[in-house]
Amino acid sequence: MPYFSVEDADQVRAAFLAAGHAEGYNSVSELIEAAVQCTAKYGACSENTTRAGNGHRYRPAPSTQAGGR
Secondary structure, eight states, X not given: OOSSOHHHHHHHHHHIXXXXXXXXXXXXXXXXXXXXXXXXXXXXXXXXXXXXXXXOOOOOOOOOSGGGO
C-alpha cells in the first residue's frame, strides 16, 4: 500500500516543484520529513509553521515515472 494516494502525492510534488528548492529542501523526501517533524513537535502544522507554500495549494503535478509513481 502506498504512503499517499496518487492525488496527495501529486499535491506534495507540486508544492516541492514550486517552492522546495527555494525553501532549502533538496528532495521531496526532505520536505516530507520536515512536515512530519513539524507535526511531531507542534501536533499539527498550520500555514504559519511550515516553510514551503505559506498555505498555498498547488495544482497537482503528476509523476513522470511509468505507472504513476
